[in-house]
Amino acid sequence: MLTKKYDPLKRKKLTILDETGSIVEKTLEPELSKDKLLEMYKVMLLGRIADIKGVQFQRQGRMLTYVINKGQEAAQVGVAAAMEKRDWLVPGFREFSALLYRGATLEQSYLYWYGNELGSKFNDDVKILPVNITIGAQLNHAVGIGMASDILGKDEVVVTYIGDGGTSEGEFHEALNFAAVFNAPVVFIIQNNHYAISFPRSKQTKTLTLAQKAIAYGIPGIQVDGNDPLAVYAATKEAIERARKGDGPTLIEAETYRLGAHTTSDDPTIYREDKEVEAWSKKDPLIRFKTYLTSKGYWSDKEDEKLNEELADYVTESFKKVEKTGLIPLEDIFKYHFAEMPPHLVEQYEEYKAYLQEVKE
Amino acid sequence: MLTKKYDPLKRKKLTILDETGSIVEKTLEPELSKDKLLEMYKVMLLGRIADIKGVQFQRQGRMLTYVINKGQEAAQVGVAAAMEKRDWLVPGFREFSALLYRGATLEQSYLYWYGNELGSKFNDDVKILPVNITIGAQLNHAVGIGMASDILGKDEVVVTYIGDGGTSEGEFHEALNFAAVFNAPVVFIIQNNHYAISFPRSKQTKTLTLAQKAIAYGIPGIQVDGNDPLAVYAATKEAIERARKGDGPTLIEAETYRLGAHTTSDDPTIYREDKEVEAWSKKDPLIRFKTYLTSKGYWSDKEDEKLNEELADYVTESFKKVEKTGLIPLEDIFKYHFAEMPPHLVEQYEEYKAYLQEVKE
Amino acid sequence: MATLNNIQAINQTLAEQMEKDPKVVVYGEDVGHEGGVFRATVGLQKKFGSKRCFDTPVSEAGLVGAGVGMAVNGLKPVAEIQFSGFMLPAFNQIVAHVSRMRNRSRGKYNVPMVIRMPYGGGIRALEHHSESQEALFGHIPGLKVVIPSTPYDTKGLLTSAIQDPDPVIFMEPKRIYRAFKQEVPDEEFTIPIGKAKVVKSGTDITVVAWGAMVREVQKAIKTLEEEGISVELIDLRTISPIDQTTIIESVQKTGRFLVVHEAVRSFGPGAELIALVNQHAFLSLEAPPSRLTGFDIIVPLDKGEHHYLINPQRIIYEIKKIIKF
Amino acid sequence: MATLNNIQAINQTLAEQMEKDPKVVVYGEDVGHEGGVFRATVGLQKKFGSKRCFDTPVSEAGLVGAGVGMAVNGLKPVAEIQFSGFMLPAFNQIVAHVSRMRNRSRGKYNVPMVIRMPYGGGIRALEHHSESQEALFGHIPGLKVVIPSTPYDTKGLLTSAIQDPDPVIFMEPKRIYRAFKQEVPDEEFTIPIGKAKVVKSGTDITVVAWGAMVREVQKAIKTLEEEGISVELIDLRTISPIDQTTIIESVQKTGRFLVVHEAVRSFGPGAELIALVNQHAFLSLEAPPSRLTGFDIIVPLDKGEHHYLINPQRIIYEIKKIIKF
Ligand SMILES: Cc1ncc(C[n+]2csc(CCOP(=O)(O)OP(=O)(O)O)c2C)c(N)n1
Ligand SMILES: Cc1ncc(C[n+]2csc(CCOP(=O)(O)OP(=O)(O)O)c2C)c(N)n1
Ligand SMILES: [Mg+2]
Numbered sequence A, B: 001m002l003t004k005k006y007d008p009l010k011r012k013k014l015t016i017l018d019e020t021g022s023i024v025e026k027t028l029e030p031e032l033s034k035d036k037l038l039e040m041y042k043v044m045l046l047g048r049i050a051d052i053k054g055v056q057f058q059r060q061g062r063m064l065t066y067v068i069n070k071g072q073e074a075a076q077v078g079v080a081a082a083m084e085k086r087d088w089l090v091p092g093f094r095e096f097s098a099l100l101y102r103g104a105t106l107e108q109s110y111l112y113w114y115g116n117e118l119g120s121k122f123n124d125d126v127k128i129l130p131v132n133i134t135i136g137a138q139l140n141h142a143v144g145i146g147m148a149s150d151i152l153g154k155d156e157v158v159v160t161y162i163g164d165g166g167t168s169e170g171e172f173h174e175a176l177n178f179a180a181v182f183n184a185p186v187v188f189i190i191q192n193n194h195y196a197i198s199f200p201r202s203k204q205t206k207t208l209t210l211a212q213k214a215i216a217y218g219i220p221g222i223q224v225d226g227n228d229p230l231a232v233y234a235a236t237k238e239a240i241e242r243a244r245k246g247d248g249p250t251l252i253e254a255e256t257y258r259l260g261a262h263t264t265s266d267d268p269t270i271y272r273e274d275k276e277v278e279a280w281s282k283k284d285p286l287i288r289f290k291t292y293l294t295s296k297g298y299w300s301d302k303e304d305e306k307l308n309e310e311l312a313d314y315v316t317e318s319f320k321k322v323e324k325t326g327l328i329p330l331e332d333i334f335k336y337h338f339a340e341m342p343p344h345l346v347e348q349y350e351e352y353k354a355y356l357q358e359v360k361e
Numbered sequence C, D: 001m002a003t004l005n006n007i008q009a010i011n012q013t014l015a016e017q018m019e020k021d022p023k024v025v026v027y028g029e030d031v032g033h034e035g036g037v038f039r040a041t042v043g044l045q046k047k048f049g050s051k052r053c054f055d056t057p058v059s060e061a062g063l064v065g066a067g068v069g070m071a072v073n074g075l076k077p078v079a080e081i082q083f084s085g086f087m088l089p090a091f092n093q094i095v096a097h098v099s100r101m102r103n104r105s106r107g108k109y110n111v112p113m114v115i116r117m118p119y120g121g122g123i124r125a126l127e128h129h130s131e132s133q134e135a136l137f138g139h140i141p142g143l144k145v146v147i148p149s150t151p152y153d154t155k156g157l158l159t160s161a162i163q164d165p166d167p168v169i170f171m172e173p174k175r176i177y178r179a180f181k182q183e184v185p186d187e188e189f190t191i192p193i194g195k196a197k198v199v200k201s202g203t204d205i206t207v208v209a210w211g212a213m214v215r216e217v218q219k220a221i222k223t224l225e226e227e228g229i230s231v232e233l234i235d236l237r238t239i240s241p242i243d244q245t246t247i248i249e250s251v252q253k254t255g256r257f258l259v260v261h262e263a264v265r266s267f268g269p270g271a272e273l274i275a276l277v278n279q280h281a282f283l284s285l286e287a288p289p290s291r292l293t294g295f296d297i298i299v300p301l302d303k304g305e306h307h308y309l310i311n312p313q314r315i316i317y318e319i320k321k322i323i324k325f
């Protein structure tokens, strides 16, 4: 068991594919088909390009506050790739690529940050919860979904995300304890990107690792190199299998780094050195994954160039479609609060329509 | 360091005075004067008698819901005895004897359960926060007091309490993390009395010990025999010294047992076996402490009998005084919300007085 | 037809709905093995097993948050908060999630959850055990808030709440959990959420109350009628959404209005009713619409609580003042 | 005298009070090193050191709860909640402790704490970043709730809040953080908590507003005055306790009343004002006291938010309706 071998209290961290793109734990290299590996890479690249362009769109005044994911693609796609179709993904707010891999369309993902709730209405067969902004709360939702899976005799596993900062919220604790007590089939991923806005991981909590917090709940915990898609995949896969077998939750800390700002409103130069960013740039998950794929003979620079161009076009086109959606119809801001609109909401809606009508004349 | 030697992950638990009243860890026996030991014993006995009588008063309809402490006296007095005058005590709701030892009068303590807020107004030089009912919140108060002690350059240490059930609340987590991050001089005592109302400790959380939750905060944690006043004393003393030196918080789990019901409204026969209660009765902290004092030549059965009688009278008299306090003056329910009563409260107060006047006529 | 008190009505309703719909799960602190500190869930774990009725750790945000997830994944969670004062640690879950999942996901997910909680004063309890927080919930878009005042209503309204496709905060006036009994049909029936009930019709003044206050008003009415004052009493039943029609029609008839509630006055539920009465029945008003409420104070511990609690005498006093205006 | 916007006024006030009183500490998420996500605390850590101005983990219950303790032990904590939507995890601390410690201990301990939080819509933000929760706080005994609408008021009211012996919830209309500048005295001054301000006197209608709404009403007044309608505008400044006198005197003069607020309507702050107007100025009323408010919905994301926000045009429309009544 990886969680036994990589004991966070013994300062062990799982890396399979290191930053040079070499396999450092041969026996742990997951057996993934070429197709699967390429799918993972493509979504990571799509996430990267969409992220960079998202920031540009925002700078052009075409998008609102946008949460930046650059550098965290492996911690997202590595996880999503280990899930089965029937499993649930319960995100926080910085899991752009995980959502894409799990079936959110790029248009939907953009639409949300563009300022439209429809961006959280994923397609019928896509089991993703909406982006959650109130840090910590999503974890208990994940636990409840897992409990329901258990109670209803389904075999769905739930994967949920939180940031390093989020581990300080009370709900982190309540969710992990609940999951352990009810033996819920949940995998908790901490995306430790070293910052909570300006506040560094090292000050957020006094523990050496975040993974060791698992000990407070009597569940397995493991720290993995979050920029290594294979390590993330392997740890998640094991955790999902354990959960599916009925052996309860796991806590995975994926150590990664946010190469961009916190959001488009943030100025990271206030709180961190360029040097630090440069050092982490060398650990970029996309670079090492591409090297790996190339060394396996699955991928080439030429193919990569072509894909980059294709995806860039696709992203631009998708965002244009998003921009065409325009404003939200008035009715929509009223009608989704209840299955049926109660009289006072009908009244407010009608009154406002009457006002709009009158001022138009 | 006790917290090193008694590692909860290694299933180590600190006992100095075992249930037969023998010292099992000679080197750890605290050097306490006869006076101090007798003071501890007396407060424990007072707590016990007041507790038993409290339940009786309630049965007679003379007191309201009363929270029962029987069996937990060592986990309270052992802690309080290790504190200095300048230190703060921040209780939950089941620390009757700790409050008494720290300077709450018996009348005040009773008055609170009798249904009068004045029971929380301890004397000026008594640094105890009022009983706190909302489980978990008190821990953050303790942390703040400790932070202020540090910021203001005082050297006050804060001791705070929570139950085994309370460890599941989010605020438990936030407080321990805060304390660790700010290196606050706080000692957290978990009174693990094996139940949260009807819910057993074994189900509350999946960990073997509650002490090991310290690992999630990077602070020392230790499990002690909570019915052993010497072990409780020693662990607390060490933790307070560490805090005072600037070495931050400690988590102490005092394993004890609630011999009575949860409160006077509770029927424990629904959820536990008499056998279990009997087994724990044999570990009664009062019995073992008395044996210890006797074996040291500090105490005799005769003295004990006399003290029992004296305390019983004192308790009865104190409660009579409490009963004489009667109803709360009308003004008091209004006037403590703000330093100065705002106009709308004055208005409500005056209107109500006018009503009372009119219906009296 | 059995004669039940409020607690028994809750217990019967939960059992009935669990029997009928395997998706209903009942849970909370001490809810499973013990059957709840007020015994509302006694016997349910035995009957339906511990997957359908279970205890949780002491963790209100956890249990409400898990309820959101259970609901999203196909269950109908009926959670108990031991006392309404202890919903505060779960307030983020209630306000930011329970109420919002449907709108946030544009209808893809919904949270047909019921959160039961005993509320209100009059049981001589400790701090935080006596508050009335219905206005806090009423102010949150996406929640329904229901308060029954009799065993019959308890069954009818709780049945509706459980079957409702949206979240319902079900506040139970603990003071009358066992205060009286009433005949309650053995078979399932529902009382619509969002409809108030005219308990007694009258011509001089409209009084709106809910929960434990309904009985206090009824007692006051006895005296008032003897003195020739005719009161129309409306039991609001649903705090949100408010049944404006029933109230407005009544005020248009009587011309006078009093709301009686246990909650503190400022920014309380009474203010909303007065605002609605102004908006829709202004020209019918013969006296200022008024409120008789808790003071703007923390509910006192027992030895001061009697001042806080509203009794029939104060209701009579207040009604006479309005009539005399 | 410097010309400052609201954020600068906050920053200046905090610095001034920290300078004056070594017991004042300023803290919260990203408040220390970064100087706050809105830059309200820029420079304070540098100037006063990290014991007096510091960052906390992401932990709202923790930071408010620790504030209670710091206050009890002699400090004057000024905590920042990053956005008012994120006070929900701390709601238990605010409602059950910040507001109650004085009464609970019968005056032995008090909590002279200030909790600052940006609130309100209009900045095209993400979910939970646009709500107006003043009514939730107004309903809690033991809290004062203050909302400034100009840089001058911000300084005067924040100074009072910090010096107040009781807890103050200080809600900052983030939409106008940088919207305009105003001359603000360099030296310390206070504006009393609990007093409203007549911004402009008039005779036809009393309009009460606060925060960002004050400017919207002012814009509406320009048009209305041209059409011969004379508006008396009151900036409430303190949401709780409400300055009844100023409002009632005004309504007695004008006979008409409108409250304009961003918060959702039901059980909202407007209802309380209408109830008070009824209670004290009923016989002066020439039209139903009214409210123009947010709808009872979750504040929409950007592409729908324009419908939710109240603009001068709607205020004009509403006032004319009332005048015509
Ligand atoms: C309950 C809550 N408090 C505060 C915030 C404001 N906030 C947004 S992101 C953030 C930092 C989160 O850091 P982390 O958990 O590490 O996630 P990251 O942003 O690094 O992905 C904060 C404090 C929030 N969204 N929710
Ligand atoms: C926040 C909160 N939730 C629920 C309760 C109701 N309640 C009172 S005591 C109790 C059990 C507490 O168990 P534990 O922490 O083990 O303390 P003990 O009673 O055993 O001393 C519960 C759930 C409460 N007081 N506060
Ligand atoms: Mg982070």
Ligand SMILES: [Mg+2]
Pocket: B163, B164, B165, B191, B192, B193, B194, B195, B196, B197
């Ligand atoms: Mg316990």
